[in-house]
Amino acid sequence: MKYSIHSEAEQDLRSAAQFxxxxxxxxxxxxxxxxxxxxxxxLMRHPHIGAPWRGNKxxxxxxxxxxxxxxxxxxxxxxxxxxxxxxxxPDYWRGRN
Numbered sequence: 001m002k003y004s005i006h007s008e009a010e011q012d013l014r015s016a017a018q019f020x021x022x023x024x025x026x027x028x029x030x031x032x033x034x035x036x037x038x039x040x041x042x043l044m045r046h047p048h049i050g051a052p053w054r055g056n057k058x059x060x061x062x063x064x065x066x067x068x069x070x071x072x073x074x075x076x077x078x079x080x081x082x083x084x085x086x087x088x089x090p091d092y093w094r095g096r097n
Contacts, residue, residue, distance in 0.1 A: 001044045003078040009070075012083040016067065017087055034050050037084065047073040057081065 003011075009053065013036060021029035039062055050058035050071065060069045070082040 001047070001076055003040055003044055003077065005080040006082070009080045009082050014058065015036060016085070018064075023072075027038065032065055032067075035064050036069070040078065043069065043071060043078050061086070067071060 013033070017029040017032050020032050039060055043060055046073075050060035050069070053059040053070070057070055057072050060071070062068065066086045068082075068084050068086055069080055070084055071078055071080045073079065
């Protein structure tokens with residue numbers, strides 16, 4: 001299985017990492033990126049692990065950080081649509097495909 005990340009999801013992730021780097025230092029920003037990598041790796045092995053959410057989308061809630069990976073999947077690909085903060089601007093990513 002392969003994965004792809006929507007360009008705006010990449011921006012979500014960059015913004016989150018920048019926030020942690022500015023507020024708490026590079027170690028926490030790196031921890032966020034590591035957690036995302038781990039989450040995507042897990043989703044590639046177990047694509048149904050995320051809860052069904054908003055139509056054909058799924059949401060995987062990260063353990064250490066208050067973010068969710070919003071994705072959809074086909075038999076051979078995970079498509080990350082958003083790295084969404086759990087309490088900010090709900091559904092801002094809905095137009096992404």
